[in-house]
Amino acid sequence: MSLQNKTVFITGAGSGLGAALARRFYDAGANVVSVDIDEARAQQSISDFDADRVLGVGADVRDSDALAAAVAATVEKFGGIDTVIPNAGIWDYNRSVTRHNGHELGQMFDEIFSINVKGYLLTVEATWRELVKTRGSIIMTLSNAAFYAAGGGPIYTASKFADRGLMLEFAYELAPKVRVNGVAVGGMKTDLRGPAAIGMENRSFKDTLERRRDEGRNPYIPLHDISTDPSSFTGPYLMLADDAEGGNITGAIINVDGGISARGFAQAAGGDDL
Numbered sequence: 001m002s003l004q005n006k007t008v009f010i011t012g013a014g015s016g017l018g019a020a021l022a023r024r025f026y027d028a029g030a031n032v033v034s035v036d037i038d039e040a041r042a043q044q045s046i047s048d049f050d051a052d053r054v055l056g057v058g059a060d061v062r063d064s065d066a067l068a069a070a071v072a073a074t075v076e077k078f079g080g081i082d083t084v085i086p087n088a089g090i091w092d093y094n095r096s097v098t099r100h101n102g103h104e105l106g107q108m109f110d111e112i113f114s115i116n117v118k119g120y121l122l123t124v125e126a127t128w129r130e131l132v133k134t135r136g137s138i139i140m141t142l143s144n145a146a147f148y149a150a151g152g153g154p155i156y157t158a159s160k161f162a163d164r165g166l167m168l169e170f171a172y173e174l175a176p177k178v179r180v181n182g183v184a185v186g187g188m189k190t191d192l193r194g195p196a197a198i199g200m201e202n203r204s205f206k207d208t209l210e211r212r213r214d215e216g217r218n219p220y221i222p223l224h225d226i227s228t229d230p231s232s233f234t235g236p237y238l239m240l241a242d243d244a245e246g247g248n249i250t251g252a253i254i255n256v257d258g259g260i261s262a263r264g265f266a267q268a269a270g271g272d273d274l
């Protein structure tokens with residue numbers, strides 16, 4: 001793959017899949033911009049990389065001014081942007097419509113959609129001009145919940161279906177100069193958090209997975225167990241970012257969910273005990 005001297009801009013890169021992507025692109029020769037709502041976390045995720053090839057930036061993806069500043073800092077240091085990965089997000093911990101009143105659901109909706117959907121929209125708005133200059137690409141982190149029920153509750157599922165629609169619309173609007181694709185990942189052992197609106201901002205998805213394993217419940221992913229490392233999901237991103245490997249691909253989604261499409265979520269735990 002030819003990612004030497006390319007620059008990748010990753011949101012939600014302070015931990016989990018975003019941090020794994022930062023390392024994978026760095027190892028492939030790219031310059032890496034780690035963007036996270038927590039600047040210290042953004043910088044920590046790349047602290048052992050060559051400082052000349054990385055930039056850690058604090059920015060809330062709901063804030064267009066903060067994203068514009070992150071893009072300006074990127075261009076100042078690296079001269080441009082070749083790949084953008086909108087990745088920052090939160091999960092709803094499978095909270096059913098039957099578990100909450102309308103006020104709570106409204107607050108959850110506003111928070112989840114502002115990060116998972118508006119955050120993607122504003123990230124693309126902040127970066128597309130630079131991508132046009134480099135004939136670059138956008139790779140959106142989607143989810144099995146962009147295709148199937150029970151990958152989240154109704155709000156998270158709706159947010160990922162919305163992201164799927166954004167990806168297709170961007171692929172149409174930005175062609176032929178910018179390629180836009182998605183990677184629909186399955187559950188992995190990360191620090192994915194829940195909405196603050198219902199007091200779940202400090203709850204970690206990896207703790208949920210560890211509890212499932214400790215309780216001896218069957219893994220719901222056919223190809224691997226619930227200890228899955230996020231680095232095993234990163235390969236398709238590199239392929240899509242590489243013009244030689246993915247130069248004729250746009251408007252596509254690669255499912256990297258361990259085979260959930262072959263099984264669905266049968267026998268998976270329901271939302272209430274997550």
